[in-house]
Amino acid sequence: MSTSVSTTPTGSLAAPGTTEHLLDELAQLETRIDDDALEAARVLAEDFLGVAVAGSQNAEGRIVHEYAVAMGAPGQSGVPGRRGTFDAGTAALVTGTSGYSIGLTDTHAMSITHPGASIVSAALAVAQATGASGDAFLRAVVLGCEAVVRIGAVVNPSHRARGFHPTATCNVFGVVIAAGHLRGLDREQLADALGIAGSMSGGLYEFRHEGSMLMAFHGGWPARSGITAVELASRGFTGPHTVLEGPEGFFRGFSDDIHPELLAVNLDRPGILEIGLRPYNACRYGHAGIDAFRIITDRHGAISPDDIASLVVFTHKTAVDQETEPTSVVGARLSTKFTVAYAVAHGPKVSEVTPTTSSTRSSPR
Structure with missing residues (x-):
């Protein structure tokens, strides 16, 4: 099974600040992922999975695991801290929710996101389901995190000021890239999956006032949603290829002050090197x-x-x-x-x- 993110034909690179251009640059980044980026992905994954084990034992982790068991979704993907296996989407939901529940996940300043909660959860689940190698898993994490931090940088801080939770809204796009990489989607399918994910993006910050368990869910739901988008696209389901920049797309729908130039990928310093790990379980x-x-x-x-x-x-x-x-x-x-x-x-x-x-x-x- 191929695990490459396909490029457009030579000479047909899309305009900067667009969904298609992001895919072009991610394809270039894939060929330039170096040892520093892979090591950062390994450290991020180990840190998050340790946090997820701890989170699996609290109320949020317990409830979402009980839900998964009740839904009866068999598969090959395990969940840190719990027994049993599930389909990839369900496993990612449980892992992402558990890991995001104790306030110790990674953080990225400019995008105001915590990519690892969803990206690592989804990549782990899909890697288990597809039998992918450890190297493919780490590369998927690098690419998925890149998409999250670039998209988050475009819409914030206005996006956050409007009451949205950037982790919940932006992570789903990165999950599409990570899961799509592991599932071997071609360029057209990836664009479709991103388009589908745009209608799955959502998450409000009202939880800090009431109903605070919901914050943990914002780590797991994008993981599940992104995998769903990938599975649909792999079967021919289509979505808008202008989901980010279109007149009724994510950028304009979710922010009053966008910065499309920040969608550009720094091929010499991928975003995963900008992600920090929290030493305290606090914002x-x-x-x-x-x-x-x-x-x-x-x-x-x-x-x-x-x-x-x-x-x-x-x-x-x-x-x-x-x-x-x-x-x-x-x-x-x-x-x-x-x-x-x-x-x-x-x-x-x-x-x-x-x-x-x-x-x-x-x-x-």
Whole structure:
């Protein structure tokens, strides 16, 4: 089975900022993936799968696994932390939801996305289902992450400001690229699958106010949806090849301020090298404040919360706009004020933020 992303015929490269041009550049990137990119993909995959094992044991992971078992979807794809195998789409749904549930997944700054939650989950599931090699799996992760961070960069920060959750909306396109690579889709089929995925893209940030379990689902659902789009396209189902740039496409439908030039792929430095791994299970907006406090204590010794009158964290506008008084576990993880205060009270480390710790433990003023 072929595992190549096909190029257009020589001399027919599409205009920059379009779906077809993105496919052209991803095809070029595929031939230039080097050892640094493959190593970054390996580290990302190992990190996420470890997080997914932990997440499989919490409420979100348990519920979505119970759903998968009840649906009875047999296949060859396993789920980290759980027994049994499922079809690829179902396995990716469970893995992605579990892994995205504890606030420790990877992060990409410019696109405001967490690609690994969906890309690694989908690539693992499809690789198991197709018997793909480890090298093919890692290459699929590189290509899938590239699509996510490039598309997210085009629509953000306006996209996020409108109430969308970029991980939920952008990841599905990257899953199409990763899963399509492993399934051996040709160029036409990939374009169709991206077009189909555009109508599967969605996800609102309202979960930070109420119904916070939904955030975890935003890691798993794009994984399942992207695989579904690939399977449909592989059987001849069509979708618009202008899904990104079209007059009623993703860019214009989901953002008030788009930057099509950012869709361009840097062939010498793929996006996976821009993805960071979180050292704290908190929104990345709070990490600089946590690190700053750690540096202070490293230099001057432990500081008792009782000796702190107030803390001021300097950050960017998106972080300030996101700040609200947390009313849930997810809200606490997304709050810079809470996560920095928690680090002051309990130490700058990975801590299990649970309903008990987020509601009953006091924090500095």
